[in-house]
Amino acid sequence: MNIQADEKFNYGKKLALGVGLRAAKYPHVLLTDADCVPPGPDWISTMAAGFRNGRQIVIGHSPYAYQPGLGNVLERYDGVSKAMQYMGFAMAGMPYMGVGRNLGYTSELFFNLKGPRRHSNLMSGDDDLFINEVARGRNTAVVADPRSFMATRPSPDLLAWLRRKRRHYTTAAHYRLGHQVLLMLLPLARMVFWAALVYLLVRAHWREAAIGLAVELAVLLPITTMAMRKLHAGALAWFALPLEWLFLLLDPLLYTSTILVKPKRWK
Numbered sequence: 001m002n003i004q005a006d007e008k009f010n011y012g013k014k015l016a017l018g019v020g021l022r023a024a025k026y027p028h029v030l031l032t033d034a035d036c037v038p039p040g041p042d043w044i045s046t047m048a049a050g051f052r053n054g055r056q057i058v059i060g061h062s063p064y065a066y067q068p069g070l071g072n073v074l075e076r077y078d079g080v081s082k083a084m085q086y087m088g089f090a091m092a093g094m095p096y097m098g099v100g101r102n103l104g105y106t107s108e109l110f111f112n113l114k115g116p117r118r119h120s121n122l123m124s125g126d127d128d129l130f131i132n133e134v135a136r137g138r139n140t141a142v143v144a145d146p147r148s149f150m151a152t153r154p155s156p157d158l159l160a161w162l163r164r165k166r167r168h169y170t171t172a173a174h175y176r177l178g179h180q181v182l183l184m185l186l187p188l189a190r191m192v193f194w195a196a197l198v199y200l201l202v203r204a205h206w207r208e209a210a211i212g213l214a215v216e217l218a219v220l221l222p223i224t225t226m227a228m229r230k231l232h233a234g235a236l237a238w239f240a241l242p243l244e245w246l247f248l249l250l251d252p253l254l255y256t257s258t259i260l261v262k263p264k265r266w267k
Helices: 012-023 043-054 070-091 107-112 128-134 158-172 177-202 206-230 234-260
Strands: 028-031 057-059 103-106 140-142
Touching: 012 107, 028 043, 028 107, 043 057, 043 103, 043 140, 057 070, 057 128, 070 140, 070 158, 070 206, 070 234, 103 107, 103 128, 158 234, 177 206, 177 234, 206 234
Parallel strands: 057 140
Antiparallel strands: 028 103, 057 103
């Protein structure tokens, strides 16, 4: 199907998504983007297997491809850390988002909710906002098989990635309230942990500081490392702690910038 460009109106991919789904011959759809590359011939069958047992949503992983440069390290870490979070919560029965670069759902689910129409004025969110509204533990599956990992072309430079990341923050305010609170508490808890550890060291409470650091290094860091390796991002695990510290500072700054300077809206 080919949708001709309109000189007056930029409909974006949301119009194309709705038109394509109406023209779809089968009830299950699998989505990706034009700048993505499948890992091999088994991508479709591996993702489609997630629709078994009456599941209506299949959440997959879409890592950013490697290229030299600091911006790529940050983008890949950000992508895999977000994937660990939303895939982990979905596996625990509390799905809250998916990425349109590797996502499946039924057309019935899409049209029953009228797809992303109620968010059509936003520049992003055709995937995660829709999933946030319709996904529940009973109707969602997660596919973490490496044969399903859809590689995504990375941003060309650091500024391009920052613009993309900032744009994606505009969707978070439209999540269900419980999810918004949860996504705020998780980084806040990490900030409190590291701040408390620094306080203990400054106050020379060596025993308490050693216990906290031991829990981090012996329990939490190995779990993070194993998850990153499973998602084919093991090389980033060596920098997991400094990257986490950086993002604990960067994320609030970017989020605040979306409040002070409103991003453009979808026309």
